[in-house]
Amino acid sequence: MNAKTAAVRSGLARGVIEFKQTWTNREDAVGQVIFALLFLGVVFFMRDATVPGTGFSLGAATVPGVLGAGIVFTGLTGAASYLVIDREDGTLLRAKATPNGMLGYLVGKTTTLSLGQVASLLVVLIPCLFLYPSLAPNGLWSYLQLLGVLVLGLFATLPIGAALGSLISSPRSTGLIVGLGAISGIFYPVIALPVWVQDIAQVFPMYWLGLGMRSALLPDSAIVAEIGRSWRTVPTLAVLVAWAVIGLALAPVLLRRMARRESGSSVAERREKAMQRVG
């Protein structure tokens, strides 16, 4: 077997193993469940409110936004913090010391994060479908659209997350992304926000992933709460593809630069620093 093929296969196996770990390790699984419960709780308490100007449930309207934001959280923050943590504990150096190990590592992380996306999306979506039967009005077509947005979302967030992760030195720096959630109209229709905030929100993928999810899961009557009263399918595609292109252009360069700098002493140095933080 070709060495690169072997590494890709090992990477896939690695991705599945580490995905399973996120659901079998107590701390990881508890984290996932708490995250989902928080979202579900918020959505549940919004069930009686309506989207301004319509009779449509604000709770139902929030579900797609939460799913869209979830893609950004898992994709971007997930990829970035994996890289930071794996650099600190030596996982990356281990990959570097293994033939084609970096290839296997990247395939593995992409697999883990993609499976994680699907799982965390389902954990939120399935209970919401029971809570709000009005979601996904077009049946199969709605789910295909959702799948399309998810795939696009992976491409728009994972590479950028990887690029970010190779630049920052502490996982805490990814906290900024939470701020994006506030301005991207996740919990409240974006048209209720000042126009300049709307403009900023529209630069980032989180708003567009929320919009894409809403267009997939909400009935057309909910369109009144959107900018320009449109699902804006083409701009959604364009912005997300643009982020994917930027990410895919930056990530390989930055990842290579980061990998080149890894050595035993850089791992040891970071360990010292981490010890000082704890102590």
Next chain:
Amino acid sequence: MRDPADPAVRVSGLRMRYGANDVLHGVEFEAYRGEVVCLLGPNGAGKTTTIEILEGFRMRSAGEVSVLGVDPAQGGEDWRARLGVVLQSWRDHGKWHVRELLAHLGRYYAPYSTPSMPRPWDADELIAAVGLTEHAHKKIKTLSGGQRRRLDVAIGIVGRPELLFLDEPTAGFDPEARREFHDLVHRLSDDLDTTILLTTHDLDEAEKLADRILILNGGRIVADGSADALSRQIAGEAEVRWTLDGQRFVHSTTEATKYVHDLFKQHGEAVADLEVRRASLEDTYMTLVHRAEAGGETELGLQEAGAR
């Protein structure tokens, strides 16, 4: 086997500069196939930098380096597959199970298997070889420090490397684990003809394991030879102890054999409890490092070792 024309590692004129600071000033040495070479030196002597350059993890400033016939700065994945690296600071894959990780990492080496060198090493066999059988299905983060290091060693050799780098491999081992580890190193070099380059602060370990010892100080190799050769040439003096008519005597001399001969000639069978002690590797090491720190005399060590 020890073909001088084809060393596993050849380093000449190796220099490393960080900013305006020179860390290595022309390091020179060779390591042959199947040889266990130990790199000793105080902290900051440049051991880690040297090893990292050989591992291909760090770019050098100047000099010639060849590792398994390849310049590490240009080493590809085929070259990588022939090396094993064991570092001190690994805490990775804590959520994996011991056997699971070894089997997983082994798969990367399968394409590099040859009839004479089947790769990877069977995971269960390897786990037994490093004495982790009863922990094979434990989560890695639950291992003790010594067990974790043995796992690191196992990962380092899972691809049956031709050249193995060991960075302070037995730090945190209990005496029994250390003994077992030394046996493993001997087996690797004797049975598999693995070249091993190790760093340690444990001089006793260096003496037990190494065919040859290199002492690095202030960015230069100040001594190169077997533990015996180094202690003979550098520390020089041996200690002769004996008793005569119930009285104990101690005498230091550079010519122990001659002294003992004279002793017997003079007193015959009245000499009892005779002991001749060579300077230990520790004495040699301290002498060398102090000499180098005193300044200007670092070349002396090289000359003496060279005269071997």
